[in-house]
Amino acid sequence: MLRDGPKGAVINLSAPLVVITPPTSEPYADIIGFLGALIVRIKKHKNYTEAIGKALYIIPPQSPAPDPALLQPDLTFDFNAGHPVLYWYHNGTNALLIEADYGTGSFSLVTIQMTTRFEDSTPLPSPGTVVLWKYRAIYRIRDA
Numbered sequence: 001m002l003r004d005g006p007k008g009a010v011i012n013l014s015a016p017l018v019v020i021t022p023p024t025s026e027p028y029a030d031i032i033g034f035l036g037a038l039i040v041r042i043k044k045h046k047n048y049t050e051a052i053g054k055a056l057y058i059i060p061p062q063s064p065a066p067d068p069a070l071l072q073p074d075l076t077f078d079f080n081a082g083h084p085v086l087y088w089y090h091n092g093t094n095a096l097l098i099e100a101d102y103g104t105g106s107f108s109l110v111t112i113q114m115t116t117r118f119e120d121s122t123p124l125p126s127p128g129t130v131v132l133w134k135y136r137a138i139y140r141i142r143d144a
Contacts, residue, residue, distance in 0.1 A: 042058065065092070074088060075135060076088070083122075084135075086119075086135060092141075094141055095113060095139075095143075096113045096137050096139060096140065097139075098113060098136075100122070100134065101133065101134040102122060107134075107136060120133075
């Protein structure tokens with residue numbers, strides 16, 4: 001800019017330094033396919049070893065299996081139309097055996113669930129009645 005020149009002075013500005021053009025195609029549109037093909041190519045190389053695969057995280061590190069005697073389900077809950085909905089993590093197990101005490105003082109089998117969500121459809125107590133429902137659960141591994 002010209003600070004103290006005549007009002008009609010012509011100012012020659014230099015052309016922009018970088019001209020940005022949009023890419024002709026979406027970069028890495030199929031990144032999973034690209035990485036999969038790259039991993040196959042690496043594994044087929046004549047100098048590939050298991051140590052290289054572990055260093056590149058192609059082969060995941062081995063984690064010890066959880067001790068079944070120490071596994072305890074951590075139940076969380078929510079409500080859907082007043083009915084409790086239970087949630088938990090599989091932790092490498094096959095199923096969860098759920099028992100409930102509907103205020104009677106004794107637990108009874110409710111279900112064996114293969115999924116990580118269970119909505120208890122037991123009829124709700126009559127309005128004005130206070131009942132404490134308790135749940136307990138046991139993981140099942142290989143139907144044991």
